[in-house]
Amino acid sequence: MTRHMAIGSPSANGEQAVVPAIYTGQGGPYSARQIWSVIRRYELLLGAIVCLTVLAVLLSQWSATPIYRATATIQVELNDEKGTPEVAGRNRERVLNEAGLYASRSVAERVAKDLNLPSDPRFTKRPLPPGQPVTPQHLASSAGTLMSMADITPASDGDFIKIEVTSPSADLAADVANQYAASLAALRTEDRDQRRTGVVRDLEQQRSRLANEARQAEQALADFRRANQMLVGAGGEADLAQINQISIEAASAQAMRAAQGARAAGVSAAVSNRSVAGASSPLLDQQQRRLDELIRERSDLSVTYGPQHPRMQSVDAQIGETRRAMQQEQANVIAAANARTAAEAARERGMASSEAAAASARSSQLQGQLRNMISKAYANTANMVELNALERRAIAAREAYLATAKMSQEVQSSLDAEGVHSTLVSPAAVPGEPISPRPKSATFAAFAGSLMLGLLLIAAIELTDNRLWNADQIARHFGLPTFAMLPDLGKESRPSAENNPVTEDPQSLYAEVCRGLAAEVADLARHGRTQTVLITSPVMGDGKSTVALSLAAAAAASGRRAVVVDLDLRRPVGTILRSVQEQAGGNDIVAYLSGNADIARLLPSPTLVGEGPDGDVHQPVVLSAAEPVRNPSTLMRLRRVNRLLAELHQQFDLIVINAPAALATRDARMLIEAADHTLMVVRWGRTTVEQVRATLQVLQEQVDGVVLNRVDYAEHARRGYGDSVQFYMDSAEYYSGSVPQRASLRERLAVFWRRNQQQDA
Numbered sequence: 142m143t144r145h146m147a148i149g150s151p152s153a154n155g156e157q158a159v160v161p162a163i164y165t166g167q168g169g170p171y172s173a174r175q176i177w178s179v180i181r182r183y184e185l186l187l188g189a190i191v192c193l194t195v196l197a198v199l200l201s202q203w204s205a206t207p208i209y210r211a212t213a214t215i216q217v218e219l220n221d222e223k224g225t226p227e228v229a230g231r232n233r234e235r236v237l238n239e240a241g242l243y244a245s246r247s248v249a250e251r252v253a254k255d256l257n258l259p260s261d262p263r264f265t266k267r268p269l270p271p272g273q274p275v276t277p278q279h280l281a282s283s284a285g286t287l288m289s290m291a292d293i294t295p296a297s298d299g300d301f302i303k304i305e306v307t308s309p310s311a312d313l314a315a316d317v318a319n320q321y322a323a324s325l326a327a328l329r330t331e332d333r334d335q336r337r338t339g340v341v342r343d344l345e346q347q348r349s350r351l352a353n354e355a356r357q358a359e360q361a362l363a364d365f366r367r368a369n370q371m372l373v374g375a376g377g378e379a380d381l382a383q384i385n386q387i388s389i390e391a392a393s394a395q396a397m398r399a400a401q402g403a404r405a406a407g408v409s410a411a412v413s414n415r416s417v418a419g420a421s422s423p424l425l426d427q428q429q430r431r432l433d434e435l436i437r438e439r440s441d442l443s444v445t446y447g448p449q450h451p452r453m454q455s456v457d458a459q460i461g462e463t464r465r466a467m468q469q470e471q472a473n474v475i476a477a478a479n480a481r482t483a484a485e486a487a488r489e490r491g492m493a494s495s496e497a498a499a500a501s502a503r504s505s506q507l508q509g510q511l512r513n514m515i516s517k518a519y520a521n522t523a524n525m526v527e528l529n530a531l532e533r534r535a536i537a538a539r540e541a542y543l544a545t546a547k548m549s550q551e552v553q554s555s556l557d558a559e560g561v562h563s564t565l566v567s568p569a570a571v572p573g574e575p576i577s578p579r580p581k582s583a584t585f586a587a588f589a590g591s592l593m594l595g596l597l598l599i600a601a602i603e604l605t606d607n608r609l610w611n612a613d614q615i616a617r618h619f620g621l622p623t624f625a626m627l628p629d630l631g632k633e634s635r636p637s638a639e640n641n642p643v644t645e646d647p648q649s650l651y652a653e654v655c656r657g658l659a660a661e662v663a664d665l666a667r668h669g670r671t672q673t674v675l676i677t678s679p680v681m682g683d684g685k686s687t688v689a690l691s692l693a694a695a696a697a698a699s700g701r702r703a704v705v706v707d708l709d710l711r712r713p714v715g716t717i718l719r720s721v722q723e724q725a726g727g728n729d730i731v732a733y734l735s736g737n738a739d740i741a742r743l744l745p746s747p748t749l750v751g752e753g754p755d756g757d758v759h760q761p762v763v764l765s766a767a768e769p770v771r772n773p774s775t776l777m778r779l780r781r782v783n784r785l786l787a788e789l790h791q792q793f794d795l796i797v798i799n800a801p802a803a804l805a806t807r808d809a810r811m812l813i814e815a816a817d818h819t820l821m822v823v824r825w826g827r828t829t830v831e832q833v834r835a836t837l838q839v840l841q842e843q844v845d846g847v848v849l850n851r852v853d854y855a856e857h858a859r860r861g862y863g864d865s866v867q868f869y870m871d872s873a874e875y876y877s878g879s880v881p882q883r884a885s886l887r888e889r890l891a892v893f894w895r896r897n898q899q900q901d902a
Contacts, residue, residue, distance in 0.1 A: 178861030179603050180596070187595040194591030195584055202583050207575035208307050211314035214567035215243075215302045215322050239563055240295040240302050243321055249284035249291070251324040256316060258283045263310040287317065302563065311572045318569035325563065348545045355538035362531040369528075384514050389444050391507035396440025397500035400433065402493070422474040428467045435460045607829045611862040615823070615847050618830055619837065622846045624820065625658035626866060627651065627688065628881065629851040643694040644760075648877035650854070650869070652695070658688075658848065659695035662795075665818050665845060671790040675816035676848075677800040677809040677840075678823070679832035684850040685822040686717045689799040693761035701794040706730065706785070707765035708812060709801045710773040718799060721763040730764045733785060734776040740788040762793070777808055782815050803836040810839055818845045825852040854881040 180187065217239050242248060258264040259279040260271070265286070269275065292305040304321050308314040439456045446453050577583075609615060612623035628651050630642070643652045666672035674692070678685040686707070693703035707718040707730065732738035744762060770776060789796050798816055800809040813819055821836060821844050837844060858867045869881075 174861075175863070178863070179599060182860040183595075183599045183602065186602075187592070187599060190595040190598065191588060191591045194594075195587045198583050198587035199580065202578040202580045205578040206309050208309060208577045209311040209314050209572040209574075210305055210307045210576045211311070211318045211569035211572050213304045213306075213318035213321065213565060213569035215304060215563050216566045217300045217302060218562045218564065236295055236300055236302070240293050242325060243302060243304065244288070244291075244293040246281075246284050246288065248321065248325050248328060249287045250280045251328045252317060252320050253280050253283035253287055255324050255327070256320055258287065258317075261313070263308070263313040290314075291317070291321075301566075304569075306569070307576065315569045315571045319565065322563055322565040344545065344548060348542065351538065351542040351545050355535065355542045358531070358535035358538040362528075362535050365528060365531055384511065387507055387511045387514060389441070391504055391511055392444035393437075393441045394500050394504035394507055396443070397437060397496070397503075400436050400440065400500075402497045422470060425467060425470040425474055428463055428470060432460060432463045432467065435463060607831060608826055609823050609828050609830065609833065609849070610826055610860070611857070611864060612847075612849065613862065613864070614830075615833075615849075619833060619847075621821075621844060624661040624846040624848055625654050626825070626849040626852045626857075627654055627658070627684075627691065628854050629825075630687075641691065641694040643691055643698055646877060647698065648875075650876045650881075651691075653876065655691045655695040656699070658692055659699060661846070662692065662818070662820070663696070663699075663701075666795075667817075671794055671796065672818070673786060673790075673796045673798065673816045675798040675800050675809070675812055675819045677803050677819065677821060677836075679802060679804050679821070679828055679836040681712075681802050681805060683802075683822045683824040683828060685802075686799055688820075688822045688848050688850055689797045690717055690721075690761070690763070693763075693795065693797045696795045696797075697759060697761045702759060702792065703795040703797065704762040704764065704789055704793045705797045705799060706789070707763065707799045708777065708782070708808065709799055710766050710770040710776065711801060711806065712769065716765075718763055718765040719767070721765065729767045730785075731766045731768075731770060731776065733764075734778075734781050740785070744792070773808070777811065779811055779814060782812065786815055803839045804832065807839070810841070813840060813843050819843055820846055820848055822848050822850050825849050825857070 217236050253259065254275065257275065259275050259282075260269040260273075262268045264283070269279065290307050292307075294303045294305070296302070304318050306314045306318040308317070435456055439453065439460065442450070442453055442456060448454075448457075612626065615621055615623050630651060642649050643655045646652060662672070662674055665674075676685050676689045676692070686709070689705050689707075693705045696703040705718060707716075709716075709718075710731070712719065730743065733740065733743045743764065786796060798812055800812045803809040803821075819840065821833070821840075823833060833847075852866070854866055854869055858869060861867055
């Protein structure tokens, strides 16, 4: 930050006193010194917050009831599908679920029920009378209190759960902490029994229903088979096998009939020819029987196989060989057989005929059975569609019944073994020392917390404070220089034309600052030409009249002829400039602007107050209105004001125009056209950034500099803004009269209280 300093008048020892004049620059981030300065500004607030907080905590600690904490440790055991114990740390999620169960309201209600907490005076201030039953509402209320007392914490990397219970009663805290595991086990057992009863009942009902449905389906299948005379396997391969078997038997009977007929014919031919070929012997009979068997076998095989089949060829070969053997045997026994031929031929012929007849009857019977079987097979085939549907329904009902029965057994087995168990491995001991109150730690925490809270509050106040306190703020926000920081004189020391600290006490701090302001204003003037300076402020009460009068007095003290033109005609009676006009009497500025008086009648006679190096020093002239003007717009015409200023230019070196507040009327904007330079008066610690910004918008940025008025030098220095005012006490010997001193704590509290009252008003 660049600082321009104004040099005041010589001090008593001949040295020059340095006072703050112009401050420009741009603000940057807060440094450590600036942060400390901010804290110093609000040290009273910070001290009050810390002291009140610590005092409140100490009182609460002294009056607090001792609180005890009991801790119980529970281990969680996990069982896999086979029932083998498993470390709980391998399944973190299940351990957390177990901890969640311990922290649930249902477990808290069960603990309250098991320990009869609603009737325990250690637990509640209003225990239930003896004999009064505990209702669910009592348990629910006790569970809420118990949940606030208990802290369930699972281990971060293990299978342990820590249960901490706090209570004004050490015995109660230990009892409650140790009861959690037993209450959860009892609650889990009841829940398991209820679930088992419900599930088993539902499964048994479903199993009975499915068994009945399976029985009905199988009965319907049996009824259908009986009604349609369909044995098991009918309508399928069994029917085909029976038909094939009967066909074979019929073919065999037909072959037997043909064979016996052929035999009978052969016997008859042999008898008629009386051939010895019919002679027989045991060997020949045996060979004949063998031949018959082969012939029958061939007949049986002919039904199934063709003539080229190996078995057929084998049988044919055996038949041929047997016949050759018979022929040879017949030749051997022909002689002996001649006698028996006739009788044996007759007997043989009768037997062959009988066997042929039996074979024919058998063949006919089998043919009839074959036709019946084929007809029944076609009927069974037609009924197979409905039969298959009934069989599928019966199979589905049977499988559903079996699945339900198996599920019932599995559910009962699974409900018998729980997957998670928890055991109290470290019971809670009755605590001997309370965990609270702890005055030392609580006081330290209160001090640290309140200090942090106070610092945050200070930061919030500082960041939201939009009031202007120093020249750096003005330069940072608006880029304007600050010409002077006028000390606060108080209501009892308001300057006037005759009694002004600039002339009455020229070595005072206030006079030195006013002379610096006059020097800065003089630097703006053009050489050899009367200077016109307009002074305004954002709102009323900022002290622009005092600044205007002090500036004129300082200019007059330096040998310049100065006049103050008060054009704030709307202000009521009682202002400084109006009081001066009332004391002077005669025509006022209203008479001149209305055309009832000329400049000669308006200006009073000059008052000599001393001699300077350049000639006589006259008291500054004040031109104001004796009474408020109801309609100043008719008088405040720029042409009339310019005519007044033109006539004053001929007699004065500095014309100070006291314009109305810029945000109250638009007169200040109009009067800027008649002035060479414009100064804005800002009241220290009261004027806001928004007010100055709005004023600059109204004046269209036509402001040359700012004057900070009514600055509390002691408070400003204490706040530590880093400007020259912070070190004014180091040059106190340069000034005469009273110099603002650092206020005591009591005085600062009084000022703080008054300032807050003024802001509220």
